[in-house]
Amino acid sequence: MVLTGAEIVVRCLQEEKVEYLFGYPGGAVLFIYDELFKQDKVRHVLVRHEQAAVHAADGYARSTESVGVALVTSGPGATNAVTGIATAYMDSIPLVIISGQVPTPAIGLDAFQEVDTVGITRPCVKHNFLVKDVKDIAATIKKAFYIAKTGRPGPVLVDIPKDITAHKCEFVYPESVSLRSYNPVVKGHHGQIKKAAQLLFEAKRPMIYAGGGVVLSNASEQLTKLARALGFPVTNTLMGLGSYPASDKQFVGMLGMHGTYEANMSMHYCDVLLAVGARFDDRVIGDPKHFQAEPRKIIHIDIDPSSISKRVKVDVPIVGDVKEVLEELARLIEAEKPNPENASAWWRQINEWRGKQCMLYKGSDEVIKPQFVVQKMWEVTGGDAFVATDVGQHQMWAAQYYGFDKPRRWVTSGGLGTMGFGLPAAMGIQLAHPDKPVAVVTGEGSIQMCIQELSTCKQYRLPIKVVSLNNRYLGMVRQWQEFFHGNRYSESYMDSLPDFAKIAEAYGHRGIQVTKPSDVEGALREAFITHKNDLVFLDFQVDSTENVYPMVQGGKGLTEMILAEDL
Amino acid sequence: MRHVISLLLENESGALSRVSGLFSARGYNIESLTVAPTEDASMSRMTIVTSGSDEVIEQITKQLNKLIEVVKVVDLSEAAYIERELMLIKVRAVAKDREELKRMADIFRGRVVDVTDSTYVIELTGTQDKLDSFINAIDRALILETVRSGVTGVGRGDRILKV
Numbered sequence: 001m002v003l004t005g006a007e008i009v010v011r012c013l014q015e016e017k018v019e020y021l022f023g024y025p026g027g028a029v030l031f032i033y034d035e036l037f038k039q040d041k042v043r044h045v046l047v048r049h050e051q052a053a054v055h056a057a058d059g060y061a062r063s064t065e066s067v068g069v070a071l072v073t074s075g076p077g078a079t080n081a082v083t084g085i086a087t088a089y090m091d092s093i094p095l096v097i098i099s100g101q102v103p104t105p106a107i108g109l110d111a112f113q114e115v116d117t118v119g120i121t122r123p124c125v126k127h128n129f130l131v132k133d134v135k136d137i138a139a140t141i142k143k144a145f146y147i148a149k150t151g152r153p154g155p156v157l158v159d160i161p162k163d164i165t166a167h168k169c170e171f172v173y174p175e176s177v178s179l180r181s182y183n184p185v186v187k188g189h190h191g192q193i194k195k196a197a198q199l200l201f202e203a204k205r206p207m208i209y210a211g212g213g214v215v216l217s218n219a220s221e222q223l224t225k226l227a228r229a230l231g232f233p234v235t236n237t238l239m240g241l242g243s244y245p246a247s248d249k250q251f252v253g254m255l256g257m258h259g260t261y262e263a264n265m266s267m268h269y270c271d272v273l274l275a276v277g278a279r280f281d282d283r284v285i286g287d288p289k290h291f292q293a294e295p296r297k298i299i300h301i302d303i304d305p306s307s308i309s310k311r312v313k314v315d316v317p318i319v320g321d322v323k324e325v326l327e328e329l330a331r332l333i334e335a336e337k338p339n340p341e342n343a344s345a346w347w348r349q350i351n352e353w354r355g356k357q358c359m360l361y362k363g364s365d366e367v368i369k370p371q372f373v374v375q376k377m378w379e380v381t382g383g384d385a386f387v388a389t390d391v392g393q394h395q396m397w398a399a400q401y402y403g404f405d406k407p408r409r410w411v412t413s414g415g416l417g418t419m420g421f422g423l424p425a426a427m428g429i430q431l432a433h434p435d436k437p438v439a440v441v442t443g444e445g446s447i448q449m450c451i452q453e454l455s456t457c458k459q460y461r462l463p464i465k466v467v468s469l470n471n472r473y474l475g476m477v478r479q480w481q482e483f484f485h486g487n488r489y490s491e492s493y494m495d496s497l498p499d500f501a502k503i504a505e506a507y508g509h510r511g512i513q514v515t516k517p518s519d520v521e522g523a524l525r526e527a528f529i530t531h532k533n534d535l536v537f538l539d540f541q542v543d544s545t546e547n548v549y550p551m552v553q554g555g556k557g558l559t560e561m562i563l564a565e566d567l
Numbered sequence: 568m569r570h571v572i573s574l575l576l577e578n579e580s581g582a583l584s585r586v587s588g589l590f591s592a593r594g595y596n597i598e599s600l601t602v603a604p605t606e607d608a609s610m611s612r613m614t615i616v617t618s619g620s621d622e623v624i625e626q627i628t629k630q631l632n633k634l635i636e637v638v639k640v641v642d643l644s645e646a647a648y649i650e651r652e653l654m655l656i657k658v659r660a661v662a663k664d665r666e667e668l669k670r671m672a673d674i675f676r677g678r679v680v681d682v683t684d685s686t687y688v689i690e691l692t693g694t695q696d697k698l699d700s701f702i703n704a705i706d707r708a709l710i711l712e713t714v715r716s717g718v719t720g721v722g723r724g725d726r727i728l729k730v
Contacts, residue, residue, distance in 0.1 A: 118581060123592050127635040130581070147635060180730060181577055181638040306629035309622070 005134040005165035006031035009098065012141040014041045015173045018069050020060060020431050021045065022053040026073025027113060028100025031165040045431065045460060048452040050077050052424035054084020054155075055450070058093050059425030062411045063386055064432045065218060067094045067148050074100045075113030078159075079120065083418060085155050086124035090415025091239060092216055094153035096144045103163035104132060117159045126154030134167035139174055146177040151184030152304040153216055184303060188320030188328060196299040196316050197332040199272050205346040206232040207270035209255065212239030212414065213277015213302060219323035220244065220407040223276060226330045231340045233350055235263040237278050238399055239414040246403030247383075252350060253359075256284040257552045258396040261358035264550070264558045266350055268294055275300040277322045280312045281415075282554075288312050290557030301325045358550050358563055359400060368517050370394065370469040370542040373524075374401035377439065377467060380524040385437040386411065386429045390422040390446030393475035394468075396548045398441040420449030423466065427453060430462040437465065437528055444470040444497055444539075454507040457535050465527045466537040468500060471544040479547045483562070504537030511537040569598070569618045571643040571650055571720050572628065573728055577636040578604050578611045585634050586613065595619065595627055599652075599695075599717035610638065610730070614719045616695070641728050643720045650720035653690070654698045655680075657712040660687040664709055675701045686711065694718075 003011065009032050013021060022045045025033045036044050047053040050072045057068030068088075072081045078099045088095045102111040118130045127147050129140045137160065144156040200206060208230075214223050220243045227234045227250055234244045235255040244251055253260030255267050267273070267285070273296055278284070285291045288311050299316040300308050308317045318325050361371050374397050377385070387402055388411040389395040395412055404410045411429060413421040422440040430438045440447075447468055457464055469475075477492040501511025510531055514523045520540065527536035549564040576582050583602055590597050598616040605612050617627060624642065631640045643650070660668050665687075672679055672689045675697065681688035691701055695718055702713065722728065 119584070122581075122585060122588055179635070182635050304633070306626065306633050310626060313622075 001171050002168050003171040004031065004035075004168050005137050005160065006035045008134070008137045008169075008171050009141065009160065009165065010035040010039060010042065011171060012138055012173060013069065014039070016067070016141075016145050018042050019066075020428070021069050021071055022047055022056040022060075022428065023071030024050050024053055024073065024077060026077050026100065028074035028102060028162045029071060029165075031162065032071065032098070032100070044071075045427070045456070047424065047456050049450065050080035051083050051420065052427070052450050052453045052456065054081045054095065054097060055087065055418075055421050055424035056428035057095050058084060058088045059388060059411050059428030060432050061093050061095060061428070062425070063408050063429040067096055067145055068428065069096050069098070071098045072100070073113070074102055074117065075115045078115055078117040082121060082124065083420075085121055085157065087413050087416045087418040087421060088155040089124045089126065091212060091413065092153050093155065094148040095155040096141070096148050097155060097157045099157060099159045101130070101159045101161040104161045105163070107161065117157070121157050124155075125157050128157040128159065130159045131161070131164055134164050134169045137164070138171060142174045143177050143179070147182065151182070185319050186303075186321045186324055188301065188318045188325035190328070192316055192318045193325060193328050194332065196274070196318060197329060197336070199297050199299060199316065200230060200274065200333065201336065201338055203232075203272035204342060205269060205271040206230070206274070206343055207266050207272070208232050208234040208274045208276065209237070209267060209278055210234060210240045210243050210276045211237040211278025213322050214240055214243035215407045217277060217303070217322040218407070219277070219326050222323055222326035222330065226326055226333060229330060229333050230338055232274075232343060233266055233347070235259070235267060237281070237284055237414075238412065240278065241399060241410045242404035242407040245405040247405055252354070254399055255558075257286070257554070258400065258548050258550065261356045261550055261561060261563065262350055262353040264552070264561060265353045268558045271296050273298045275314075276326065277302060279307045279310065282311070285312065286552050286556050286558045286560075290560075356563070356565075361549075361564060364543070365517055368514065368520060368540055368542045370397050370471070370540070370546055371401050372517065373467065373469060373520055373540050373542065374398055374441065376521050376524055378402050380521065380528050381437050381439070385409070385439050385528075386426075386433060388412065388422045388426040388429060388438070388440045390440070390442040390449075391417045391419045392443050392446060393471070393479065393546075393548050394441050394443045394446070397469070419446040422446060423450050423453045423464070426464045427456060427460070427462055430464055431460070437532075439465045439467050441467045441469065443475060444468060444472065444494055444500070445474045447500070451503070454504065454509060454535070458508045462535060463533050464535050466504070466535070468537065468539050469542045470497070470500070470539050471542050471546065472497065473544055476548070482547070483551075484553070500537055500539040504535070509535040509537060511539065513539045513541065515541045568620075568624075569616065569644070570624050571648065571718060572615045572617060572631070572640065573643050573720060574613045574615070574631060574640045575605070575638040575728060575730060576611050576613060576634075577638065578609050579636055582611065582636040585636060586615075586631065589630055589634065590617075593626075593630065595623065601717040601719050614717070616718045638730055639728055641722070643722055646726060647723040648720050648726070649723060650694050650718050651692055652695055652698055652718045653692050653716040654701070655688055655690055655714045656702070656710065657686055657688045658705065658709045659685060659711055660709070661685050664706070668705065668709070671701070671705055675704075677701070
C-alpha cells in the first residue's frame with residue numbers, strides 16, 4: 001500500500017498500539033496532524049506547552065508499562081520539549097518523541113523554526129534519528145520503540161522533515177528489529193549469581209538497597225519474595241519507592257539525603273550490600289569516599305554495565321535484567337534456606353536506630369504542618385493514590401510520609417529534579433488510569449512552572465487533585481540558605497503570589513484555600529471524595545519555615561545527618 | 568595512563584558527534600581521534616587516544632559500548648598492538664639546512680615528498696613518540712606547518728576487531 005510519510009507515521013503509531021499521543025501542532029508537523037484528524041485509534045491530547053507534552057507522556061509511561069509518545073513541531077517545539085526529554089533520560093523512562101523538522105532542502109539554511117534538534121537532544125536521549133527518506137520512516141519508528149523500551153530504557157527522538165511527510169512510498173511495518181550494535185544483556189551470569197548467593201548466606205549485617213530499576217523491570221514481586229526469604233532489611237531510593245511495600249516490617253524507609261536515620265545507618269554499616277537497579281547516586285550515598293571507608297561487600301545487579309563501579313567499586317557485578325536475575329537468585333536462596341538467626345543481632349541494632357523516630361515532627365494547632373497534609377492525604381486515599389510531584393521540600397515530604405505499597409504509584413523527577421513536572425505528569429497518569437485517584441503534591445513555586453496545563457485538564461476532564469504545600473518560599477532553596485548561607489534568603493521568597501483557588505476557578509475547576517490545621521482533613525475529603533470527578537486545587541497555606549529532616553548535607557557522608565531533634 | 572581505544576561503529580552521520588560529545592559531556596580527555604570507513608562501507612573504524620585512571624578508562628569503554636551505533640570497543644593498549652601515525656611536516660629548507668633536513672628525514676626513515684627552492688614537505692610514519700622525536704630533533708624555527716593524522720592502531724596476531 002502506497003502511503004504518504006505522514007500516513008506512515010500515524011500507521012506506525014497504530015501498529016505500536018499507542019493509546020495517547022501528547023502533542024502540540026505547528027508548521028513542520030501539519031501533514032501528520034492532518035492524518036491524525038482522519039483516524040480515531042490514536043487519541044491526541046493537546047497540551048499548552050511542549051514541555052508538558054513530554055512530561056505527560058512520561059507520567060503515562062511511568063504509571064503503566066508502556067512507552068509514552070509525544071509529537072512536537074520543529075524549532076521552539078523541539079527546544080521546549082528538551083526539558084521533558086532530559087527528565088525522562090535521567091530517570092530511564094521509555095519515550096518516543098516525534099519532532100517535525102524544516103523541509104530537507106531548507107536544512108542548514110537557518111530556515112524559519114529551524115533548529116538542529118538531533119544535535120540539541122543528543123546528550124539527553126538514549127538515541128535519536130533524523131529521517132531523510134520516506135522509505136526509512138517505518139523502520140526508524142520501529143527501531144525507536146524497540147530501543148526506548150529494551151535494555152536500560154530511555155527516550156528516543158525521531159526528527160522528520162516536513163517534505164518527507166509528504167513524499168510517498170510503499171508501507172510495510174517491520175515485524176522485528178535486529179541491530180548488530182545493540183543487544184542488551186538480559187540474563188545474568190550464573191557464576192556471579194552463585195557468588196552473590198554465597199555472600200548473602202554468610203552475611204551478618206545484610207542490606208538490600210533497591211532503586212528505580214526494580215520498578216522499570218517490573219520486578220517488585222521478585223524483590224519482595226527474595227527479601228522475605230532472606231529476612232533482610234530493605235531500603236528504597238527515591239526512584240525505587242513502591243518497589244517494596246512501605247508498610248512491611250522489613251522496610252526501613254527511603255535512604256539518602258533525606259532518608260531515614262535507620263536506612264542511612266544500615267546502608268553505611270552493613271557488611272553485605274545487595275544493590276538492585278540503583279546507581280549509588282550522589283543524593284543517595286553522599287560522599288563516596290566516606291561511604292567506602294567502611295568495609296563491606298557489594299553485589300550490584302543492573303542492566304546497564306556503565307552503572308556498575310561508576311561511583312563505588314563493586315565486588316560482585318551482575319549485568320542483566322533485574323527481574324531475571326532476582327528470580328535466579330531467589331531459586332538459589334530457597335534451595336538452601338538461609339538461617340534467619342544470622343542477622344538477628346543486626347536487626348536489634350536496626351531497631352535501636354529506629355527508636356530515634358527520625359520522622360517525628362512537632363505538630364501544631366495554629367499552623368498547618370506540610371508533613372501533616374501528606375499523612376492526612378494518605379489516610380483519605382487509603383494509601384492507594386497515584387502521586388506525582390514537583391521538586392523541592394514538598395517532594396521529599398511526599399516521599400517520606402506517603403508510604404507506597406505498590407510500584408508505579410509514585411511518579412517523580414528524581415534525576416533531573418524538574419520543577420513543573422508534576423501536573424503534566426499527572427495528566428498522563430490520569431489518562432492511563434481514569435478511575436483511580438491521582439494527586440500532584442506540589443508547591444507554589446513548582447506549580448507555576450506548568451500551571452497552564454490546568455487548561456488541558458479542563459479540556460480532557462482530568463479530575464486531578466492538586467495538593468499544593470504553599471509556604472511562600474522556594475522551600476528547599478530557603479532551607480539550604482538557612483543551613484549553609486547564614487539565613488540570607490536570596491531570591492527565595494515568593495512575593496505577589498496569586499490566589500490559587502481563584503486561578504483554578506478561572507480555568508473552570510474547583511479551588512479551596514486551607515489555612516487551619518483543623519480544616520486539612522475536611523478539605524482533602526472534599527477533594528478526593530465529594531468532588532471525586534472534578535479537578536480540585538487545594539492551596540494549603542503551610543508553615544513557611546518548616547525544614548525537611550533528616551538531612552545529609554551535599555558532599556557529606558551518609559551517617560552525618562542533621563536530625564530534627566538536634567536543633 | 569595513556570590508552571589507545573579502537574572501535575567499530577555504524578558509518579552513519581552523527582555517529583562521530585555521539586562519540587566526541589560523550590567525551591566532552593563526561594569530561595574525558597581526547598588526545599587524538601581518527602576515523603575512516605572499513606572494507607565494509609557500512610562500518611567505520613575509530614581510534615581514540617585518551618588518558619585516565621583505570622576507573623575512568625573502564626567508564627570510557629562502558630559508555631562507548633552503550634552508544635547505540637557503536638558495534639565493538641577494544642582497548643588496544645591492554646595487550647600487544649601496533650600503532651602508527653602519519654605526519655606531513657613543511658619546513659623551511661635553504662642553504663645548509665637543506666642538507667641537514669634531508670639527512671634527518673633519512674635517519675627517521677621519512678621521505679621528502681615536495682620540494683621548492685625554499686621548502687620541503689617531509690612525510691613520516693611511526694608511533695606518536697617517533698614523530699614527537701623528529702619534531703624535537705630538528706630546529707623548531709624551520710617548521711612552517713605540522714600536519715598529523717592522529718594515531719591509528721591494530722592488535723598484534725590473533726587479536727582481531729571484527730563483526
